[in-house]
Amino acid sequence: MVEVLKTGLYDTIQDIGRFGVQKYGIPFSGVMDLQSATISNTVLGNSISDSILEITMTGPKLLFHCDIEIALAGADLSPKINSKTIKMNTRIHVTKNDILTFGKRNYGSRAYLAVKGGFQTEYYMNSYSMYGTLTKQSKLIKGDQLLISEVSDAYENINASIKIDKTHFNVSEIKVFKGMEFNCLSKIEQNTLLSTKFTISKDSNRMAYHVNETLENTIEPIITSLVLPGTVQLTPSGKLMILMRDCQTTGGYPRILQVSEAAINHLSQKGFGEKFRLKCID
């Protein structure tokens, strides 16, 4: 069992998401940066669909009540076990009463803590992903006791670690495809869209990333249609809204671009105030 002594900015249990229930209006959810989450599960020999703790910007303080293997991937938030720095992307053995803390953010915005076998928290509609009104909890709170499978196999892959490419955390070009309503934009608007340097606004969250810059918007709203994580909508006020993993299933704003799956991961590691350009690969 893992006890939450102190929460970070926004800690949630996630997995690869909820599928097959969008017909009820339920979001996909799931880890924001699928690539980093997969790395931390893989280091432990877990399945990629095992549940994992997603940590945003500042980490929580966690107490382990048993011996267990863990791994951290994604953002480097200076993780420490009992005040001793531990490595990222590496299998770490923790023992009963060890305390995991985080410190300064070195790169990235979202870190992933995997435990051997995954967290055994609330499983709802084929997924462990926490989401608003759907699951009992929408994020971790102080005092939570997260169940885990208390099986330690320290002799297997004992030195497992993955070397990662750090450019993943500072990609300046977000790769996109043309969206359904891209051609409703004028040539000038299209050029502006693909040459503007956008800044991630502080309103961004797991549902959508917003930007500070405003574009000219002359497109009519569409009849409510389907959207996915990565869909870029242009709001009537001319702001871009990039839908992320917790996004709604349908929307009525024009869908001008679709972020590539790899670039959704890149964007997930960007924080407020960071800048990016859009690069059309269609």
Add this chain to the structure above:
Amino acid sequence: MKDFELTYHRFSERSILVQWPHRISKNILNDVLIFKNHLLKSNIKQVLQVNNAYNSILVIYKCTIDVVYDEVFALKALYFSRANAKNHVFRLWRIPVCYDDKFGIDLDEMSIEMKLSKSEIIKRHSEVFYTVFFIGFLPGFLYLGGLDKQLFFPRKKSPRLQIEKGAVAIGNQQTGIYPNVSPAGWNIIGNSPLEFFNNEPNLPCFAKAGDTIQFIPVSIEVHNEILKAVQNGTYSIESEVVYG
């Protein structure tokens, strides 16, 4: 069966959007649902799921689509081989709504702007049959078609940050019920005591696309009684089977 002119577009690496003509109509919805059903029954292994909205379906594949042309070709062939399933069962649901001023917080303003009395608004809202087109926006939020044109009313300029669970509202050409506490840009005219989303994983929503909804006006006393019964699990929603 009339064939509509459909368009097929790659939406993401793993999905294709099929679009019908840009209209909200029951004929289009019927065709959308027949094709969606046919697609799901045809057991294409690589298809993960199919979702629909008013005039579109999104086909999501398990893996990245290698050759979009091949998949579009397969979808087109399936569209032309679809058949209208006989005895497709839909239901008509009778949904109690209390239009009392306690709940209908925008009724006064709408009544003035529309130049219709409040009782006329309530009458027009509750005497028609609505079609459920799809569920989206929030878990359990029904997109309904069939609102009386006299009741079309623009969305609020700035949305309310929080409205009550069960709020019945009008936004532009649409009406709907907020299944939970939520921010809301639509105009609130009443409240339904029913649960539109519950934690029953096998059937979280009682209504589905293609079903019919009728709003039954109830007094605030009846609203409270039903609310209690719903909370105790002793209320059963009035409905009847309709063959599509």
